[in-house]
Amino acid sequence: MRQYMVFMNKEILEFIRTYKLLVLFAVFMILGIMNPLTAKLLPYIMGNFMPEGLTINIADPTAMDSWTQFYKNVPQMGLVVLVLIFAGIISNEYINNTLVNMLTKGLKPATLVLSKVTVAMTMWTGAYWCCFLITYGYTEYYWDQSKGSHFFFAALYLWIFGIFLIACVTAASSFFKNFYGSLIVTGAVVVIMYIISLAPKTNDYNPLSLASGNMNILNGVASPGDYKWSVAIALILSVVFTGVAILGISRVSFRRWK
Amino acid sequence: MMDAINIENLSKSFGTHRVLDSLDMAVPAGSIFGLVGENGAGKTTIMKIILGLLAGDGGSIRIFGEDISASSTTIGYLPDVPSFYGYMNAIEYMTLCGKIGGIEAGKLKSRTTELLDLVGIGNVKTRISNYSRGMKQRLGIAQALIAEPDILICDEPTSALDPSGRRDILDIIRDQGGETTVIFSTHILTDVERICDQVALLHHGRIVMSGSIEELERSHRSNEIILEFGSAGDRTRFVAALESLDRPYRQDRSSVVVAGDKTGSVIDILHDAGLMPLRMDVVEPDLEKLFMEMVE
Amino acid sequence: MGITSEYLPFIIPLLILQLVLAITAVVHVIRHPNYRFGNKVIWIIVVLCVSIIGPVVYFVFGRGEE
Numbered sequence: 070m071r072q073y074m075v076f077m078n079k080e081i082l083e084f085i086r087t088y089k090l091l092v093l094f095a096v097f098m099i100l101g102i103m104n105p106l107t108a109k110l111l112p113y114i115m116g117n118f119m120p121e122g123l124t125i126n127i128a129d130p131t132a133m134d135s136w137t138q139f140y141k142n143v144p145q146m147g148l149v150v151l152v153l154i155f156a157g158i159i160s161n162e163y164i165n166n167t168l169v170n171m172l173t174k175g176l177k178p179a180t181l182v183l184s185k186v187t188v189a190m191t192m193w194t195g196a197y198w199c200c201f202l203i204t205y206g207y208t209e210y211y212w213d214q215s216k217g218s219h220f221f222f223a224a225l226y227l228w229i230f231g232i233f234l235i236a237c238v239t240a241a242s243s244f245f246k247n248f249y250g251s252l253i254v255t256g257a258v259v260v261i262m263y264i265i266s267l268a269p270k271t272n273d274y275n276p277l278s279l280a281s282g283n284m285n286i287l288n289g290v291a292s293p294g295d296y297k298w299s300v301a302i303a304l305i306l307s308v309v310f311t312g313v314a315i316l317g318i319s320r321v322s323f324r325r326w327k
Numbered sequence: 328m329m330d331a332i333n334i335e336n337l338s339k340s341f342g343t344h345r346v347l348d349s350l351d352m353a354v355p356a357g358s359i360f361g362l363v364g365e366n367g368a369g370k371t372t373i374m375k376i377i378l379g380l381l382a383g384d385g386g387s388i389r390i391f392g393e394d395i396s397a398s399s400t401t402i403g404y405l406p407d408v409p410s411f412y413g414y415m416n417a418i419e420y421m422t423l424c425g426k427i428g429g430i431e432a433g434k435l436k437s438r439t440t441e442l443l444d445l446v447g448i449g450n451v452k453t454r455i456s457n458y459s460r461g462m463k464q465r466l467g468i469a470q471a472l473i474a475e476p477d478i479l480i481c482d483e484p485t486s487a488l489d490p491s492g493r494r495d496i497l498d499i500i501r502d503q504g505g506e507t508t509v510i511f512s513t514h515i516l517t518d519v520e521r522i523c524d525q526v527a528l529l530h531h532g533r534i535v536m537s538g539s540i541e542e543l544e545r546s547h548r549s550n551e552i553i554l555e556f557g558s559a560g561d562r563t564r565f566v567a568a569l570e571s572l573d574r575p576y577r578q579d580r581s582s583v584v585v586a587g588d589k590t591g592s593v594i595d596i597l598h599d600a601g602l603m604p605l606r607m608d609v610v611e612p613d614l615e616k617l618f619m620e621m622v623e
Numbered sequence: 624m625g626i627t628s629e630y631l632p633f634i635i636p637l638l639i640l641q642l643v644l645a646i647t648a649v650v651h652v653i654r655h656p657n658y659r660f661g662n663k664v665i666w667i668i669v670v671l672c673v674s675i676i677g678p679v680v681y682f683v684f685g686r687g688e689e
Contacts, residue, residue, distance in 0.1 A: 075426040086414035088682050095644045099675060106633040153683045166410040170470055173378055173404040174428040
């Protein structure tokens with residue numbers, strides 16, 4: 070427990086001093102503002118593409134358009150930045166050879182991974198809900214949100230998907246002594262989930278549904294309960310990935326430290 | 328005397344490359360133990376196995392009598408190229424190491440100051456990313472000592488340093504001896520002669536020679552006397568006198584080397600033959616010669 | 624047109640955030656002139672001209688060892 074707290078402090082200091090925390094929060098806050106802004110600008114943008122003289126009734130943007138942007142931009146841009154920032158979470162320690170001094174002081178591989186994962190997930194939680202609240206605030210101010218349902222669950226599921234991605238990138242990162250391996254593996258996992266999702270029957274179980282079905286929940290097309298298996302599988306896999314990451318580090322430390 | 332580390336029959340291969348070959352090694356407690364060998368001889372591999380950073384392929388390793396897997400001995404380690412979190416300063420890094428190593432919070436602050444002063448970077452406030460190689464080596468020793476280790480392992484601690492930095496580092500390491508058992512690897516024999524009381528020569532994955540330095544020098548070779556003569560004739564007469572007395576000798580282009588620790592007997596030979604050499608030196612054996620002989 | 628004033632509540636915080644990112648990155652590029660790849664001029668251009676992604680890429684890939 071002592072080592073866990075100490076190493077978490079080290080991780081937080083690292084993310085502050087290497088500017089990664091700043092970048093993460095800035096990007097998600099920018100996204101939070103961009104979502105309602107894009108929704109609002111969309112009619113003008115569309116209008117500019119229309120031929121002269123032709124008028125089409127473009128419906129005024131609604132709260133749902135703002136949330137559509139949220140559930141498009143956060144997965145497409147936010148999650149990419151998230152994975153990039155945490156891609157070196159363990160491999161950077163291999164690359165820079167910084168683990169030796171910690172392991173020889175008796176830092177246990179499991180403690181190391183758990184403290185890193187805790188910090189990463191906390192940072193994701195902060196940045197993500199900050200983004201959510203910003204979009205929510207703007208949307209509430211400019212539009213009527215009374216028609217949507219289950220705002221919290223729709224957002225919660227995307228958050229869980231982020232947790233899943235962090236666990237995945239951490240596991241991959243613990244097996245590579247370079248920066249790119251974890252990105253390739255995480256990309257491959259997402260592609261595999263996407264290919265599986267082409268068979269519609271699997272969508273109730275696919276973690277990827279947590280990042281794609283959110284608007285259905287908001288629109289009332291699907292209920293939060295429809296995704297219970299996706300949630301369960303995403304969380305189970307997150308635990309498994311964390312275990313895999315511990316195995317990855319255990320390769321470099323054999324002594325059973327007391 | 329109890330052994331701090333006792334290794335028996337240890338082997339280690341990387342793929343098909345056999346780095347350690349049924350190696351036996353004993354490090355007496357409290358000694359300063361020099362592990363000598365050329366690059367690639369397996370020095371770093373032995374150290375990493377003792378530290379638990381690598382697993383051996385077989386054999387037993389006992390640390391203060393306990394099997395390595397059950398040992399709770401604190402071992403400090405200075406890697407050959409120490410690496411740190413560059414975004415921290417020395418105090419922050421030492422605090423992290425101390426807390427991970429389980430030093431009491433009350434003691435940690437004074438211990439950190441004490442060690443940073445000892446290695447001579449007590450007043451450096453910049454982040455470690457700005458450190459020179461020598462400063463990193465000094466911080467490396469400080470972090471290795473933070474948890475008051477029973478054993479200190481230093482991998483080539485002097486190889487990248489200038490002469491004054493090297494003397495400082497050797498002094499620091501020597502001062503740890505006694506309470507702490509120190510193992511340090513090097514390919515620089517003068518470093519060993521300066522501070523070690525025990526030495527082992529590693530060659531092709533085996534310890535080919537080990538023991539205390541005086542013991543080795545005494546048992547492996549006696550003195551030699553080198554003589555040079557002004558003319559080839561003098562030399563021939565001297566060699567003939569040696570042969571008539573059955574004294575072992577060897578010669579090269581300019582000199583004759585006589586084995587034997589009695590300078591007096593050689594002077595008698597010279598006297599009896601009426602010869603006066605140009606030069607006569609007594610050569611004491613040194614480690615370098617010893618090791619060259621063992622390796623050849 | 625009231626468009627500009629209508630969008631001020633969006634544009635001001637957006638500008639501030641992007642400026643913070645860009646300026647932090649530029650200062651870092653100038654003060655730490657060792658990079659994994661690229662050179663100072665390239666990174667200054669990338670960080671200033673490619674909004675959001677530029678600073679992200681610099682801090683994740685481009686910066687040298689601390």
